[in-house]
Amino acid sequence: MDDERDTVLIVDDNAENRALLGEVLKPYFHVLITTRGDQAIKVCQKHLPDIVLLDIMMPEMDGYEVCRRLRADPRTQTIPVIFLTAKSQIEDEQRGFDAGAVDYILKPISPPILLARVHTHLRLNQAMSELENQNQMLEARVRERTRHLESLQNATIEAMASLAETRDNETGNHIRRTQHYMRHLAEELVRQGLYLAQLTPETIENLFRSAPLHDIGKVGIPDAILLKSDKLTEDEFEIMKKHTEIGRNVIASVESALDFESDFLKCAKEIAMSHQEKWDGSGYPQGLKEYEIPLSARLMALADVYDALISERVYKPAFSHEKAVSIIKKGSGTHFEPAIVAAFLAIEQQFKAIAQTYRDDGFHAASFPCLNSGNNDKALGR
Structure with missing residues (x-):
């Protein structure tokens, strides 16, 4: 198994859906699979997958709640979540986006659409992560530069003031x-x-x-x-x-x-x-x-x-x-x-x-x- 590949977590309580998703994704990604919402949260906290494909209609804890909990946890809040669902009503889509999902893929799954969407969101998330890292580096450089300027300013002020005081x-x-x-x-x-x-x-x-x-x-x-x-x-x-x-x-x-x-x-x-x-x-x-x-x-x-x-x-x-x-x-x-x-x-x-x-x-x-x-x-x- 190529450890350099991105990791996709599939969360679905339907065996046929899991089999289809695994068949489409395994040639390109490291795939993790769970069947329940509570399991999905634990897997995300432990393994930090690169993306989550999440069914909505599941027993005990539905996909909306799983997504909300992932977004509320600082450890998992940046993992992109794509909902997999047969629900096509606008209000259902809005509810999913409100919960924090980045996309919707309607069932039955089209393998080309699935792969294209997953690749797109992985690239987007990677770009956002790199941008955040660059921003942090720039902020660190600005802070360091500001610290140097403040040190120089303070030293100059003290030198000027000391000149007056010693007189x-x-x-x-x-x-x-x-x-x-x-x-x-x-x-x-x-x-x-x-x-x-x-x-x-x-x-x-x-x-x-x-x-x-x-x-x-x-x-x-x-x-x-x-x-x-x-x-x-x-x-x-x-x-x-x-x-x-x-x-x-x-x-x-x-x-x-x-x-x-x-x-x-x-x-x-x-x-x-x-x-x-x-x-x-x-x-x-x-x-x-x-x-x-x-x-x-x-x-x-x-x-x-x-x-x-x-x-x-x-x-x-x-x-x-x-x-x-x-x-x-x-x-x-x-x-x-x-x-x-x-x-x-x-x-x-x-x-x-x-x-x-x-x-x-x-x-x-x-x-x-x-x-x-x-x-x-x-x-x-x-």
Whole structure:
């Protein structure tokens, strides 16, 4: 027996029909034969024939039910089923197609028609299987290519962000901490039933990926101002404020070079421009108030301030987690959106755990001047 031949399962309770079908098919196919519907299902599950020739009128379980069960089983749902029947009414044919059959052959059987139909459906099923395999290969290649592009994009983003952070005597771990703060804050708002339409899984992923670019504009601030440990003069503070617009413009220039819209860049641009805005309108650069401030920037405002408070800088020692929580709580309704502060308070231990996981080991500030009102801006992400 040629094992390379396709396998045909004949399901018929009539001995004469089985004999005729076997005589016609055996020269070309490997043939399996059963007489009952329940047997047919077991044979299909065990041997996975390439095609099934199924009688409709059988005792206990008719062909319609057999076909429905084969289609319902993931192991057998792609096996083509051809009904063999003397029923020629349109409603009978429709019922068979509704059950999942691919064709009808009327009795008495014409051997040439039988062979032609079987060969046709085997070739069609093989072509569909090959197409599915090709689609899976293409999808795998696309996923791999996408993964490579995302890895390159993420590495580029981190490199750009690290450039800005190192100029401010901060570390790459600041980037990682703020990323995770943002994600946890957004997910907590969703758990509380807030901003469900805005904070989709895709949006939260964009928040996570774009967070490192919030201070990219600091590359345009002179070191004498950026690294100054004393209180900034009024003129110096006006220059410092420009890091938000510089950051927005850098990202906008990337955006303008693309021929498609990027939700990621839109989110990054919002965060860079508006993360220093305050809920009561006293922030910068535009003095936006409440919901005028993009949600992404409102989230970053809290994440950035928390990290600034708990981190050592050349102009301040690190505050304890508890003191940082107290300061943020007091800023509810003035610096921060109350709902975001409430979400923060619900998961403040997670913030503490993130800070510990990505702590800045080995950082020692050269000096720790007292935290006066001028330095306070810096402690809060100046």
